[in-house]
Amino acid sequence: MDFSGAVQWWDEWQLRVLVLGSLFVQCMLFFSSYVRRRALSSLPKLFIWLAYLGGDALAIYALATLFNRHRQKEQLAAGLEVLWAPVLLIHLGGQHMMTAYSIEDNELWTRHGITAVSQVVVAIYVFCKSWSGSGGEKRLLQSGILLFVVGIIRSIQKPLALKTASINTMIATYSTSTRKKQSISLCWKAMCGCSWDWYFTRSKTREETQEKDIPLEEFVQEAIKNLPELATDQKQAENLAWDQSLKVNAYRSLVDISAPYSSRIKSLKLSLALDYQHANSLSAAMLNEMFFLLYTKLPTIFSSYICFSLVCLPFLTLASVILFSTNHIYHDYNTTDVKVTYILFWCTALLDFISVFLGPSIVLIGSTKKVPQYNLLSFCARKKRPTVLMKLATLVFYKDYVNVHCYIEHAAKPSLLQVTELVHGYVRDGWKGYIHNDASYRKFNSRRGQWALRHQHHLGWSLKMPFDRSILLWHIATDLCFHHQGTTAHGQEFATRSRVISNYMAYLLSLHPEMLMPGSRIGTFTVACEDVELVLGSKYALDTERGLAHGILFWVQQFSLLDDARAIGSLVPKACKLAKGLMDLREVERWEVVQAVWVEMLCYSAGRCRGYLHAKNMSEVMELLTHVWFLLSFMGMETFADRFQKPEPSENMEEEEEEEEEEGEDDGESRVPENKINIFV
Known part of the structure; x- marks a missing residue:
């Protein structure tokens, strides 16, 4: 032609x-x-x-x-x-x-x-x-x-x-005092039955009611006074928890609008009556509704x-x-x-x-229910022995980009539910055993491992640094402990759960630092990998995670360089110091501490991530951090907006809270023995 x-x-x-x-x-x-x-x-x-x-x-x-x-x-x-x-x-x-x-x-x-x-x-x-x-x-x-x-x-x-x-x-809709009562569209019920009653709703009437807010102290006292036990009929409790106030407050958090404490009391009471499985189910349903609103036509056409x-x-x-x-x-x-x-x-x-x-x-x-995983030692191993894809990427100067973005693994499906179980237990026990006024409420929401290390004062230094650096420090130390030959089968269960959260936080640090914490630094992984290479040089196997871990541990035993970090940077030596301190503990205690620190860090990060970033990331995958973020909000914890909009507790109450904590630490136990927080499963 x-x-x-x-x-x-x-x-x-x-x-x-x-x-x-x-x-x-x-x-x-x-x-x-x-x-x-x-x-x-x-x-x-x-x-x-x-x-x-x-x-x-x-x-x-x-x-x-x-x-x-x-x-x-x-x-x-x-x-x-x-x-x-x-x-x-x-x-x-x-x-x-x-x-x-x-x-x-x-x-x-x-x-x-x-x-x-x-x-x-x-x-x-x-x-x-x-x-x-x-x-x-x-x-x-x-x-x-x-x-x-x-x-x-x-x-x-x-x-x-x-x-x-x-x-x-959304800001214009949910920042007003207008409350909408909604009911299920009859045509949708006829089409799909009752299985979708939780989602497709229509506006039926409008009531102009002014939401009267209450002080934080009253919110805390009301919550403590009416703390429920786990409901006998969990399905009925879940249906009761799914009400309009829950949806409105969830959408407010999505656009970083602080919800009145008065509207959160009911949701808090109902949430504490749910076990972790039904709380996770409710969280998933609400997040799915948010996804449908943001990225589909369903809220409009129904x-x-x-x-x-x-x-x-x-x-x-x-x-x-x-x-x-x-x-x-x-x-x-x-x-x-x-x-x-x-x-x-x-x-x-x-x-x-x-x-x-x-x-x-x-x-x-x-929709996927797997937890993304990324690991620093794997990152270093691939740099030493690059894959074919990385060799091709090197030709166009994209080696590090491919190393970060193309080798994300995913933990098994039960991991999401297991982490939810830990977070649910942590928050529930916090309401029962730690929170007693507005100062302790704020203090509890600011924990990022301090409570887990309340008896290990010699490890507290690991939290007194920028959050992203502390994350990487504990990530390396967790891997060193995980690959330690002394880990038994009994400790492996705690170790596996700890490592899932550790690798997930490393994934956030490397791919979504803006979600981990405002101000998190990009490129921290590459710098840490260079430190590992400087520590080990070319004498040790750098092509497997276990080989790297054993090489670093051997270096710790052979050389006393932990106090001299001028040549190689301080991150890896401090991680070795932290790992050594953890290995001095009994195995079960070691992994309980590691797991507790990671749970606190995960909750700390989730509470400080903007709702907009959670909404933005819903377009691709429902992050574990987003599940935790909604669960914390659902169970009455501080949201991102609360930290800036709600008044701070009085200084006298904060001083009293600190004195009580110091007394508890001196006695070697928590403030009230029978209310000791237990986040270990």
């Missing part, structure tokens, strides 16, 4: 290629929306991102091409091409389960609204100008009108959903005023397909156009039905 022949072929097939390409991208987005919450590598994420960006562009370009082709009258075959305009509007509306790829997309709702209006005008213009109107095409006209109804509604739903999920809209249209849209699409199929004058049209139209209609109808009736359930099934 010569150049002129290629140009002629493209002129004939251009519109067909564009509409089929648009359909392919929509199918790709449809399937991608059900795997986006899995732990995907960088390459699949790149393709999903490109499909999200290209979906709108391809539909707009196809509509523009259709507009140009129909500015002048064409052959009768144009009758079928004009039916593709409403289908392209449906494509422009995107998929129900992927309205936004990232949280920043929600802020572009104005642009999407203008685009939708302009493209609807173009599509209607093309349809009205090009339709021949002959009597034999009456069914095609009816089919086109039905598709236009679907296309216009679908194209408008997207900017509405984006506006609802924008940060400014509202009462368009619930009827929701049910009708797939059937309208199906009706248009049937009308087109019953038209028998195909001999007047191009055979290829007929086939393309069939493909467009049937695939669009199928995607609509699956998205509406099965979409939410499939998304929840596809």
